[in-house]
Amino acid sequence: MTSTDWVKWHEAYGREGSGLGDRLAAVQAQIVRRLDDTAPMPLRVVSACAGDGRDLLGALAGRADADRVSAFLVECNTELATRAESAALALPARIVVHEGNAAKSDVYAGSVPADLVLLCGIFGNISDPDIQRVIRAAPQLCAKGAEVVWTRHRGGESDVTLQIRSWFADAGFEEVAFIAPDSADTWSVGVHRLVGPVADLELGQEWFRFFR
Template sequence: MDWLAWHEGYNDPTSPHARRLVVVQDHIRTFLDRCDAPSIRAVSLCSGSGADLLPVLAEHPAGRRTRARLIESHPELAERARVTARELALEGVEVLTGDASTTDALVGAVPADLVLVCGVFGNISDDDVYRTVRALPQLCAEGATVVWTRHRHEPDLTPAIREWLGEVGFAERSFDSPGVGDYAVGSHVLVGPARRLEPGVRLFTFSRER
């Protein structure tokens, strides 16, 4: 998959991922609106150019008290995120060029209050989605919000993802989708216990391309 080309979709406001981006940003904004903690931690897995998180952090008053780690394996996309963070004077943002698929990438960045798993669940096997969802409480601080996306092409996995999130202690705050065949964006809040991060665990392998 050419992830640089994929990101060009963000330049066309009618593309599915540009439409999805607006919703993801809304979910991030809602999280920040509700978060009155003096210091906020965020982490973004497979963060691409940071198009979702960085502009919202820059515009929102709570953004300046957020420390975020973005993890992206494509060097050019990671560099774009770094440049954007610098241009927006987001001093609390760290962009790691690396592999977000193992828990090692999260050491020192979690427990996080906001966890972004956007553009991931459509690119990995159902078993890996399940494994990643089961591990999410390890990434979370108490009461954390996870914002996630998944396409809804048949077979639509989103009902299962929502059920799995419930099984590991998340309550659904919102689920937005224009319908089957289009995108979905979910926001889930951890109401069950957070868990300690277990390093060295592989969560997923990119194997599909959407």
């Protein structure tokens, strides 16, 4: 499915100056905001290509109301999925970590719609047509008014964040936030809310493939 050593990739979270720590803080701030905005209602979360789940699980770790959250995390790497599962055990939230292919629509059957969809660490690893395909399909993962949190680096000519933001608009989303530090760091975090119609999950689809 992917040949990159994603366990090693996660080590950069602890490395000074990698930018990943700041990106994580920005993602978690958006998760916390969504939790606050929806309190005390239940919150359903889906995270595609969740890695070790540190964004959601870390945000929930500090919350007294984590028990109103149910989440479905999809990750293909066994070690990372196992780590996410262990971290989830410490939380009162109902977290399911599914080891599988997040690109296949069938994997989400029974676990959507969600009120918060995390698409973090995906758009920098797939082609532009695949990014567009994922965004077009995003309403299938979303409940009415759901928010999608996504990330993408902004490296020079390969900065497609403007297009990504317009593709979200085309797919029925309004922009809630776009965080792009004015520094040497090239990460960005976007948040889009579904204002258009929700869509039924279309089974049998494959939305993306990682380059490497």
